[in-house]
Each structure stands twice: as C-alpha cells, then as structure tokens.
Amino acid sequence: MAAVTFELIHKDAATGARAGILHTPHGKFLTPLFMPVGTQATVKTLSPHEVQNLGAGVVLANTYHLFLRPGAELIRKAGGLHKFMNWTHGILTDSGGFQVFSLGDLRKISEDGVTFRSHIDGSEKFLSPEISIATQAALGSDIAMAFDECIPYPADYDYTKTSTERTHRWALRSLEAATNPKQGIFCICQGGMYEDLREESAKFIGGLDCAGCAVGGLSVGEPKELMYRMLEVSTKFLPENKARYLMGVGTPDHLIEGVLRGVDMFDCVFPTRVARNGMAMVSPETAPRGRLVMKNAEFTEDFSPLESHCDCYACRNKFTRAYIRHLIRADEIFGLRLLALHNLRYLQRFTAKMREAILADKFSEFREKFFDAYDNGSNA
C-alpha cells in the first residue's frame, strides 16, 4: 500500500466541495486541512505540544531552509525531522523551489536545476529534482513535494509555457528519484495565469503516478478573481481520488474559495506572521474582515478575551485584549505566542466547520453566511 493516500468521504451536494481523510505514516487527518508552517523545524514561537493541542495534524517544513541549516544529513542522523523537532504527527516538506526562485538575481536556472547563493552565508549551492527529493527523503517527511518553478506574477505566455513544461520534466525526475517507501510524493501543477497552460499542466500532473496533486503559482500577487479562475481550471482536471493541495494559501476567504473549487489541503505563514505583527484572526462576526489590530487604542481597557466563544489557550484562560495589547506594545514574546495560538486555532476551528458543512450538504449556506458577515464587516 502507498505511504500516503486520500480517502474521499463526501462531496457537498450543491458545490462539490470535498471532505476526506488523508492517510499518512504518522496518522490520518481530516480534510479540509490547514497546515501550519514550521519553516526551520519549529512553528514560530510555539512548542510542538502546543501545535498538537490546537488540533493541527500536519505541519509544513521548508526544505530550502533545512537544506542550508542545519543540513539534511544532520537531521537524518538525529532520526529524521519528526524526532529532531519532536513532532509525532504528519509533516509535509516543500521542495525548496519556491524559496530558491524567490532569490531573484541570486539564482540561475538550467534544465538540470537551480544554482543559487545561500541567504545565510552567500555560498554557492545547487538544487535539482534529484537533490531536493534526496534531501526530503533524509528529512523523512510524510509528504515530499516535487521540485518545480513557482512562476512570478506577471509572466509572459512564452516564459510561462517554457517554465511549466520544465516543471513537468522535473516532476517526472522527482518521481524517478524517490527512494523512501514511507513517503508520498505530491507533484505540482503550474501554468501561470493562462487557462490553456493551467489545463495542460493539471492534465499532465493529474496523470502522474504520485500520491497527491498540488496547485502552485497562485496567490503570488494576482487579483483574487484571477486566482480563483486559475484554481478552477486546475482542479477540474485533477483526479478525484487524490488529495489536492493549494500551496501558500491561508486566509479564511481564500480557504473557503479553495474548498469550493475542490481543494483539500492548504498551508500558509499568514496566521503566525500576522501574529508577529500583532494581529488576531477572528470570525467576521467579531470584527470587520475578521481582523483585530491589537495595538489599537480601542483595546486599552478591553478586558474581554479575543473571542469569548474560542477555545484556544489565550481565550480559554481569559487573557484579555488589554493584556495582549500591553504585551504587543511592550514587544513581549508571550504576546506573539498568544496571538499565534489563537490564530492557528481559529483556522483549525474554521476548517472543521467547513468539513461539518460539507458533510451536511450545507457548504453554500456556510459560505454565504461567512461572506455576508465578512463584507458587512468591511463596511462597518
């Protein structure tokens, strides 16, 4: 049996939104699934026990960062990434491609792979499909991602076509390079902002013998309507029986729109990054567009929790908005922790509610209710 499989449990009658189970060597996880990002083998500011307690099943770790520091060989010697970071549930590693391509002038692409300079010490490094997969095999993640190019936005048609076709060849090489039987490999569709290329890419990737399919190259600066259309064209041609993962997406509105278009898995640094900027993610009923900026003076004497109905550590223990505001203004790390815990728990509760709505064939109602509050909030 394959290391990683997807079990489709139910499709919402009206929309086709999916509820399923992702089976991995470190447990099975309900979808829709949001994966917190643990770039450098730690979800920023949190302990693995805290991440587990907030209900997260799978975390994402970044191959680029771990490849450079501390190095995959060290983590292999430590017994693999799970043991190294003390995380007993699922881990998905990205391929390193996204970070390498983000280096801009510091990298050079060839058919073989990408030469780049480390952001840490400037030394020259090389990543290819084979090296990425070998690195991820050493890390021992449950899910490894094929090496791809995340095309910047905007990009012209010719570049997009050339790059997407290379990503396809790299996907084949990634699958060829697989050696770890306890790891599933997901391949990534690209195609930029061109419908025909998106369709072509989804058909190609969907036809590969991989454990799951990801949609890459979205949420890179394009208007959201364009993102939603490109996503639709992609998922339409992906097989039903494999998990679909929309990479780098993590705001509640994008999650709903992704699930509506047949996506099962998401990851994003958003909840932990905005926590570090002092922002709490809340339901749109609580605040306009679901966001509280904790430094705002309105919270100075606000002795209520972030959300009274929330069961996260911060809200359950009645840490007040006034206290969190104080911590954020005073640059105290515990303030970031409380917000990170709340934001990640918010997304776990949110994905659980989406699943519940799908199982009850009420996803449309759920979505409408959310956007009614969300958009009303924005006018408030």
Place this chain on the structure above:
Amino acid sequence: MAAVTFELIHKDAATGARAGILHTPHGKFLTPLFMPVGTQATVKTLSPHEVQNLGAGVVLANTYHLFLRPGAELIRKAGGLHKFMNWTHGILTDSGGFQVFSLGDLRKISEDGVTFRSHIDGSEKFLSPEISIATQAALGSDIAMAFDECIPYPADYDYTKTSTERTHRWALRSLEAATNPKQGIFCICQGGMYEDLREESAKFIGGLDCAGCAVGGLSVGEPKELMYRMLEVSTKFLPENKARYLMGVGTPDHLIEGVLRGVDMFDCVFPTRVARNGMAMVSPETAPRGRLVMKNAEFTEDFSPLESHCDCYACRNKFTRAYIRHLIRADEIFGLRLLALHNLRYLQRFTAKMREAILADKFSEFREKFFDAYDNGSNA
C-alpha cells in the same frame, strides 16, 4: 494577622543557613526561594502556566516598567496584576527605584523623590516613596518594596552615608504610605561597600515594623568577596523572624553564598537573560562553571538533552542539544523558550536541594560539593 509573614523552620546546625516558609495572600512558599523576573507582567517568553509548572512560587514584576506602561490604574481596573497577567501565586513588586536610578543623567534626586525621563517617550515623570507605594497598592502585589536608592559602585563614603540615610527616611515614608491590607512591605538596607554603614542600615531597617527585610545595593559590579562581606554584615543585624531578600542575585554560586549568610529570597533576570543569549545553566558536574553555550560547534551532533537527569519541559521531552543549537542559530523563539524553561527549572531544583541540605544539617557538605565541581569545571 499581617498579610505576609515568615516562618523559620530550621537552621542548618553548622552554618545557620535557613529553611522557612513565606506566607502570602496567594499561598505559602518554601525558602530558600528564587523568584523569576516578569518585568512587564510576563516572565520573558513564558506563559504563566509554564512558570507555575516549573515550580516557581513568586514572580517579581517591575513597578517602573508597569508605572510607565500600561500604567498602574489600568492594571487596577483589570482587577490587579495577578488577574491581568493570569498568575495565581505570589507576586513581589520592586519599588521602581532601581530602574529610575539606573537612568543616570536622566534623573534628578531630591529629598522628596526622583524626577526622571521615561525611556519610552522621554516624558518627565516623578516617583517618590508615596507614589511608589500607591502604585504597588494599585498593582496589588503580595509584597511591595519600600522606595530606596540603589547606590552605584564605586561610591565615596560621604555620598553613601547621605544616600543611605535618605533611604532610611524613604523607608519610613513608604511604611507610612501603606494602604493595602493584603500587601506586606519589605524595607531595604543599603550602606554601599562600607561595613559601618551596612551595619547601621541593617540595624535601622531591621528595627522597622515591616513584613520583611531586603539587602540592596549588592551585585552591582563589586568583587564577589566584597559582596559576601557586605552581605554578612547586613544579615547579622536583621531580625530572625522576618524573611531576608537579597535583591538582583541569581547565579547558583551567589545563591549558595547568600543562603550561607542567612538569606531566604532571591531574584534575578540572569536565567531568562542568558537564555536569550543561547546559554543553558547546568550543574557544574555537567559542564565547566555550569554553563553550556549552545551555539558552540561541539553540540552540532549532540543528540542528548541539556541534562539527562533534569525534569524540565525541554529535557523531559528529550529536545536535543543539536536541536536547541539549531534553533538558537536560526534565531527561533522556541529555542529561547526551551532554554528559559530549563534555566528557571534548574534554579528551582537548585533551591529545593539547598533546602533539603539545610533540613538535613548538611549545607556545608552541599556547598563544598558544589564548589568542588564548579572550580574543577573551570580548570577543565
């Protein structure tokens, strides 16, 4: 009955080192007692539940910082400092004097009090014994400290004498200003580095009707032998039936030497500050002078915990030295948290062991064993 009292349980037969119980409105705590510092209503990087789980009974919060931000009135409205920061055990607040006097040229002393400029926004502020005590009453700490001047080192005899006598008058004014019946006030001996002034100050402070006596103005840069002698002269003249608190001291060698000289309570930022610099505090048997510098290359592939016999969160869960080194090098906050938890737990275990040795009349042996390892370590 007074809000805060001290119960002397046993004195080590050979040395007179003390084991006791500090009774406060928020529980009773065994001495010798080390108090972690929570400057801005949070022990840096940690949750109150973590601090409680590592066995800390009393935390110290800084009146100067809370006076400036968020302000004592806000904390009073929040229901007091315990509720504001979600801490159910003891809190000791300092008087603000130490921080104000550390401002150097930014402050001006008069008999009435100290005018200073806020380090946050440069605005002019004023602290006096009356304002400090009123502020601490609003914060609602279990133990408030009298307003004093912590004399810098070195200081000449005349300045030390003048300042110490003013500190005595301020102690009387602090006691006069007390209004909170649920709060005990500790007064502070000074006397700089002059035996006769230390003696005079201890006699004066020891004769006041206060809940406990602190020794201030030590560990301010003087040689440790001088510190120990000044401490000895001070505690000699303090009453037996009140707790004695050596302010701002927190390395294990200083703790032992303090307890040897009759001290019951300590506080210091040391364990949390060095955690932020990547240092683990360990027993001297584990490493020279009880310190591990986690960035050192020797820990690159060290897959053992900081200390295998330690029961802190980090060691109990077998987070390895290699992982902690990785986190510290990668500037990940979770690395600081693991070290802060370990260091504070180390000091809690250390004070518990001192108590045990005192109760068994074996404090001398305990001390000798510690320094044998400590000094051997330093030559290793």
